[in-house]
Amino acid sequence: MYQSQSVLGQTRGSKNKTLADCSWPEAGLDAIPDWVYTSRDVYDREMERIFHGDTWNFVALEAEIPNPGDYKRSFVGDTPVIVSRADDGSLHVFENRCAHRGAEFCRHSQGNTREFVCPYHQWSYDLKGNLQGVPFKRGVNKEGGMPRDFRNEDHGLRKLNVTAYNGVIFASYSDKVEPIEQYLTPEILEDFHVIFPGKPLKILGYYRNELPCNWKMYHENLKDPYHATLLHSFLVVFGLLVAGNKSMMLSDSVHGRHGIMGSAKSDDLYANINPETKKEMRSFHDGLRLRDERFLEFIKEFDSPWSVTMQTIWPNLIVQREMNTLGVRHIIPNGPDSLIMQWTMFGYADDTEEMTRHRLRQGNLMGPSGFLGLEDNEAMKFVQEGVRRSSTDLNVIKLDAGRVGTSSSLISEASIRAMYQYYRSVMGF
């Protein structure tokens, strides 16, 4: 069951505003109006201006399609696409829509093929998305068939621009989007190199879940270090993140659309929390200890001051480095009230057996059953339900007031403000 698992899955009419009625509140960057999460018109403009606009959208990891003929179904925004590797090793992304009658012809999530054939009328396409064959193109017994001027090259699949960077594949509808290195911006690129140094990855597996919240909330949640020490008592109890730990909330300095939430775990297995900090955290549980402490071990494998970094790469990618559990999360918007999250967990091809097991054990932190992941999912669901059904309509974004962008404090919403400053410029709000 999608979007809800709720009986009252309705959005109030006043929250489903038309674009003409969407005017940003006077509080400016200190507020977010509910309609950015609930309006269908806003959502449609986001698909057009953001996901189909001048952005690079994550679509796959090269390790998923290493060989010629390998393909994977994916999405750009909510548009279904196929990512394929041709015989010459080149990467291609095209819409999963037959040029003839629009069928979403590719139904397997991944595989290897010589060509794509639409099952409806068997139009066939090569691995680059070019139309190869049309059955009965010249008709039968000199009757019927395509007109003389029908040219296959005019009827290929809708192709997107593709780029790959250190094993990560992005696609774009835009011809004027900047090269990926420039797009990522220097600060993000530096941390991107930590997890993606260019060495071969080993895919460990997938999680997929539907999250009944607006897609932007997922970005905001990872630009909101305030919640991390409050919602996630698990982090606090086990010293993975405590208000006062060495940490950062970085916004890219070019647009403020990408971010990195980073923290450094102390050398102690469990946190030492001073009494003043403790009394601010209702969810804190003193004295909890693990029976199996292997789970919390941090094997220092990266040249980075941070044991944890969560990159938010606009508009649809989260890169997770939570100690030794690594993954990418692909955000697929699914209407204003829902997103599909596809998690690809990985290690490196040269990992030992024991390192792989360590990553799997630590994987219990993340994903739809992870000690952190499930709380985020629950909280974001609560927010979406709240903004859909309530009569009031403002979110208060005042922590660390006046600052827009990078902040050294966890008790800050400066990164969320930076994202919305950029968002408003693109969306015209």
Add this chain to the structure above:
Amino acid sequence: MLNTMKTDYSYTPSRLDPMQSQLLRAEVEAFHAEYCAVLDSGNVETWPEFFTDDALYRITARENADLGLPVGLVYAEGRDMMHDRAVAIARTQMFAPRYTLHMVSNVRLIDDSDGVITAEANFLLLQTLVEGPSTVHLAGRYYDNFVRQEGKLLLQERQVIYDTTILANDLVYPV
């Protein structure tokens, strides 16, 4: 442990005579009933007691099982890890209140040799959220290895392989 983890989830014909294994079947079915009763009554901290000390427990999508990928939505090596998860859920985690109901059927005894009983069973996990309908939250199959300790069956390995490709929001409790 990873090198011994079950990796083949294809159809395996039973090697046991159905009539001669009736008692064992009754015992395995009783095990499922108790296991589910513990989970469905909210006693998650009792759940690890159904496993041996060194047991492996994994919940993963059929997609991963078919591709031979080792990741677990939940992955526990040993009863201590299961205990830690149970305590975390029961005492530290934030989630909306919910009821779960497991239905287990099509119990298949595959083999009984060298002290290990190999079995499979289909399950449906129904979830009911406050203010929500009851939904089929997860549909899948258990792939189990049981051993007998002090006369009781315990799980040495349980692979929970689910068909429900896209999970509704999250999965809080063990299955």
